[in-house]
Every structure is written in C-alpha cells, then in structure tokens.
Amino acid sequence: AQTIHQWPVAEIKAVGSPLSLGCTIKGKSSPNLYWYWQATGGTLQQLFYSITVGQVESVVQLNLSASRPKDDQFILSTEKLLLSHSGFYLCAWSYWGGAETLYFGSGTRLTVL
Amino acid sequence: LAKTTQPPSMEAYEGQEVNVSCSHTNIATSEYIYWYRQVPHQGPQFIIQGYKDYVVNEVASLFISADRKLSTLSLPWVSLRDAAVYYCIVTDIDSGGSNAKLTFGKGTKLSVKS
Numbered sequence: 001a002q003t004i005h006q007w008p009v010a011e012i013k014a015v016g017s018p019l020s021l022g023c024t025i026k027g028k029s030s031p032n033l034y035w036y037w038q039a040t041g042g043t044l045q046q047l048f049y050s051i052t053v054g055q056v057e058s059v060v061q062l063n064l065s066a067s068r069p070k071d072d073q074f075i076l077s078t079e080k081l082l083l084s085h086s087g088f089y090l091c092a093w094s095y096w097g098g099a100e101t102l103y104f105g106s107g108t109r110l111t112v113l
Numbered sequence: 114l115a116k117t118t119q120p121p122s123m124e125a126y127e128g129q130e131v132n133v134s135c136s137h138t139n140i141a142t143s144e145y146i147y148w149y150r151q152v153p154h155q156g157p158q159f160i161i162q163g164y165k166d167y168v169v170n171e172v173a174s175l176f177i178s179a180d181r182k183l184s185t186l187s188l189p190w191v192s193l194r195d196a197a198v199y200y201c202i203v204t205d206i207d208s209g210g211s212n213a214k215l216t217f218g219k220g221t222k223l224s225v226k227s
Contacts, residue, residue, distance in 0.1 A: 036156075044157070044217035090156045101147075102215060104156025 002027035006091050006105035013081050013112055021076040021108050023091030031093040033074040034102065035066055038088040050074060086112045117201045119221045125191050126226050133186045133221050135201030143205040146177060146184050147215070150197040157200065157217070160186070196225040 003026045013019060025031050035047040037060075048066035050056045056066045063082060067075045074091055088109055092102040118136040125131045137146070145164050149157040161168055161175045163184070168175045174187045188195055198220040205214065 043219055046215070088154075092156065101159050101162070102157070104158070107154070107156050109154070 002031075002093070002103065004091060004093060004103060004105040006089075006108055008108060009106070010109040011111070013110065015083055015112055016080050019076075019078050019081050019085070019110070021089055021091075021110075023074040023076075023105055025072045025074075025093050028072075028093065028095070030071060032096060033068060034092040034094070035074065035076050036090040036092060036104075037062065038090065040087060042087070044090070047076070081112045083112050086110055117203055117218060119199070119201050119218070121219065122222045122224065124224045124226065127192055128190055131188045131191050131195070131223060133188070133199050133201075133223070135184045135186070136182065137184070137201070137203045138182045140181050140203055141205065144203050145205070146175070146181075147202040147204065148173070148175065148186050149200045149202065149217075150195075151200070151220070152194075152197040160199075191223075191225050193225050193227060196223055198222050 005024045007022050033050045036044045037047050038044045046059045047062060047064060048056050048058055050068040053068050053071050056068055064076060064078045069075065076089060088107050090104050090107045092104045094102050116139060123131065123133065145162055147162045148160040150160055151157040161170055161173050163175045163177055165177050165181060176185045184201065186199060200217050200220040202215055202217065
C-alpha cells in the first residue's frame with residue numbers, strides 16, 4: 001500500500017526566516033506530486049506539481065519554491081517567510097498526470113509571526 | 114472547467130442519511146464529477162467519482178441527473194466522524210495531461226449532532 005508522510009507536522013517561524021517542508025511517498029514509483037496551500041478559513045490552492053525527478057512546475061507564485069530531489073520526495077521551501085505564508089500546506093500524489101484522484105498527506109500547519 | 118455551486122453548510126443528526134447537492138450547469142461532455150471531503154486539520158480524502166447515472170461504493174453513493182447538471186452525494190447513516198467539508202469538483206480527465214486539474218471551492222460544511 002502507498003503511504004504519504006509530511007514533515008514537520010507544525011512549524012512556528014519568524015518573518016524573514018527560511019522554511020523547508022517535506023513530503024515522502026512510499027509504495028508508488030514515479031508518482032505525480034503536488035503541493036497545495038490553504039489559508040485559515042480559505043480554499044485549497046495548488047502551488048506546484050511535478051511529474052518526474054528534477055522537474056517542477058509552478059502553478060501559483062507565492063514567493064515559494066519546490067524541488068523534487070528524489071522520485072519519492074517533494075520539498076517546499078523559501079529563503080524568507082512572509083506573514084502571508086501562514087496556513088496549512090498539503091502534499092499530494094496521483095497515479096498519473098491527468099488522474100484527478102489525489103491522495104493527500106496530513107499536512108503541515110505553518111504559523112509565521 | 115465547469116463552475117459548481119453547493120450549499121455552504123448542512124446539519125444532520127447521527128444515523129440520518131445526508132444528501133449534499135452540487136449544481137454544475139455548464140458541465141462539458143468531457144468532464145467528470147468528483148467528491149472529496151476534508152475533516153479539520155487533515156488533507157482532503159477522495160470519496161467517489163462519476164460521469165452519469167448512479168455510482169455507489171462502500172462509503173457513499175452518487176446520483177447524477179440525466180442532463181448531468183446536478184449531482185447528489187448521499188451519505189447513509191452519518192456519524193460524528195462524517196463531520197467535514199465536502200467538495201464537489203468537476204473536471205476533465207486529460208490522458209495526455211501532466212497536472213491533476215482539481216480546483217477546490219468552498220465546499221459544504223456538514224455538521225453532525227449526536
């Protein structure tokens with residue numbers, strides 16, 4: 001069975017500090033990977049997607065970047081956090097590009113102070 | 114992509130059957146209907162998908178009107194664990210695409226009382 005693990009579960013960071021969030025998928029080779037963001041009380045927004053190692057496409061620019069250093073790993077990062085980065089970050093995977101059944105992780109709650 | 118309209122909230126008691134409606138009047142012939150739900154502090158979870166008529170799985174059933182402009186997610190015997198935001202999403206399956214084209218709206222917040 002496939003599993004998706006996100007880390008950390010929660011972060012409290014200062015404005016201007018760097019950030020790195022991670023996601024690992026086990027049990028599925030070459031998954032499509034996605035990052036979503038949800039502001040408190042807001043809707044889910046897709047930020048990035050990746051179909052293969054080393055390739056990441058940006059969907060929404062929020063002064064964040066993403067990388068896929070390994071087949072099963074997806075990283076979301078920024079050099080300088082903004083207050084507006086606060087929210088719930090979710091990683092997801094799908095079997096193939098265009099498959100609309102996404103499997104989400106448990107998310108990372110980020111608070112920027 | 115077709116726009117969807119759902120009631121913002123619903124309430125039910127444990128043990129009741131709940132029907133969540135979704136209007137998608139501009140749905141295209143290439144588009145499918147997906148339902149997800151999200152409990153607080155967790156990621157959305159896929160429930161069911163359909164194209165027409167009636168679909169059922171171990172969690173829910175989905176009825177789609179003949180003109181495909183309306184779908185209804187039916188949850189039998191809801192419990193407190195079914196309290197969540199339910200999202201109706203209409204999107205096309207693009208076998209040549211690389212990005213799952215899921216756009217989450219505000220959904221329907223289902224509250225369940227004991």
